[in-house]
Amino acid sequence: MPRLARPVPAxxxxxxxxxxxxxxxxxxxxxxxxxxxRSTIQANAADPSEKPITGSPTTGDPVDPAxxxxxxxxxxxxxxxxxxxxxxxxKPDDAVPGGxxxxxxxxxxxxxxxxxxxxxxxxTVTSEIKKADKKIAGYRSYEQVLEGSAxxxxxxxxxxxxxxxTVQIGYKDGDxxxxxxxxxxxxxxxxxxxxxxxxxxxxxxxxxxxxxLPSDAAVLEATDKSPRVYPYGLHNCSWVGxxxxxxxxxxxxxxxxxxxxxxxxxxxxLGGVKAYQVQTTTSFPSCTIKWVQLRGEDNDGEVVExxxxxxxxxxxxxxxxxxxxxxxxxxxxxRA
Numbered sequence: 104m105p106r107l108a109r110p111v112p113a114x115x116x117x118x119x120x121x122x123x124x125x126x127x128x129x130x131x132x133x134x135x136x137x138x139x140x141r142s143t144i145q146a147n148a149a150d151p152s153e154k155p156i157t158g159s160p161t162t163g164d165p166v167d168p169a170x171x172x173x174x175x176x177x178x179x180x181x182x183x184x185x186x187x188x189x190x191x192x193x194k195p196d197d198a199v200p201g202g203x204x205x206x207x208x209x210x211x212x213x214x215x216x217x218x219x220x221x222x223x224x225x226x227t228v229t230s231e232i233k234k235a236d237k238k239i240a241g242y243r244s245y246e247q248v249l250e251g252s253a254x255x256x257x258x259x260x261x262x263x264x265x266x267x268x269t270v271q272i273g274y275k276d277g278d279x280x281x282x283x284x285x286x287x288x289x290x291x292x293x294x295x296x297x298x299x300x301x302x303x304x305x306x307x308x309x310x311x312x313x314x315x316l317p318s319d320a321a322v323l324e325a326t327d328k329s330p331r332v333y334p335y336g337l338h339n340c341s342w343v344g345x346x347x348x349x350x351x352x353x354x355x356x357x358x359x360x361x362x363x364x365x366x367x368x369x370x371x372x373l374g375g376v377k378a379y380q381v382q383t384t385t386s387f388p389s390c391t392i393k394w395v396q397l398r399g400e401d402n403d404g405e406v407v408e409x410x411x412x413x414x415x416x417x418x419x420x421x422x423x424x425x426x427x428x429x430x431x432x433x434x435x436x437x438r439a
């Protein structure tokens with residue numbers, strides 16, 4: 104199994120996501136860790152008032168067969184940040200993987216100034232599709248600029264639900280969209296080849312569609328009513344009812360020593376599978392359960408996480424819901 108990078112702690116605002124991107128250009132080793140999938144609100148995320156995406160990522164037709172979702176899941180994002188392409192922009196550093204679908208390079212431009220580049224495969228996009236007014240390598244693209252700090256270049260690979268290759272550039276000393284376009288063009292070319300593909304390890308969830316995995320009965324039990332389905336990227340799915348929601352997330356990356364994911368976690372038994380449970384008592388209480396699906400080299404591995412949540416007024420046992428949902432998933436997951 105390839106080594107994966109340790110995720111940073113979750114933050115709750117788009118500005119924090121941007122701060123991580125720009126801070127990655129510095130020398131602080133911790134700042135160089137790319138955001139973990141879904142751990143931050145993306146700086147180019149859709150307006151929450153927009154109509155939600157429904158259905159699974161596999162329900163849409165890709166703009167090119169090379170970008171079918173099952174192929175995107177097997178792309179190694181670090182192999183899409185080609186050293187030859189990056190050397191045209193300056194001096195690349197080591198690639199820093201971030202989960203299944205993200206990779207960063209916190210490099211220097213030709214003048215020795217900080218230039219951070221992150222590519223994400225299969226990022227969820229909504230408004231970007233309608234706003235896509237440019238083309239890169241023959242495919243529709245959209246650029247968003249955050250003044251004086253970053254550029255996001257999205258190359259659309261699928262319309263419904265919307266998916267894209269997104270290149271994020273942190274560059275305070277120049278127009279980030281210029282290197283962003285060059286990197287995006289290289290990413291598309293490499294993604295269509297064979298050298299960027301990887302082989303899933305036995306027992307890996309990297310190829311599993313999270314929206315298609317649970318049974319209808321398990322989803323209905325988790326949400327009480329027929330929910331709306333929200334795929335997010337390639338490895339996350341949420342089912343949202345009126346007063347209850349359930350989220351399933353597959354993550355690749357750092358597995359802490361002794362599985363200490365959270366200081367407040369409680370060990371539970373999911374019918375022979377050791378898992379860890381954490382409850383919150385905010386205005387939107389939740390219960391999160393996670394377990395190690397696969398262990399790789401050192402502290403690398405894969406984690407499955409389920410989360411039951413709902414408004415405070417909704418009185419139901421969130422941990423009981425999460426445990427029931429998790430137990431229903433276990434027989435369907437790959438085995439090492």
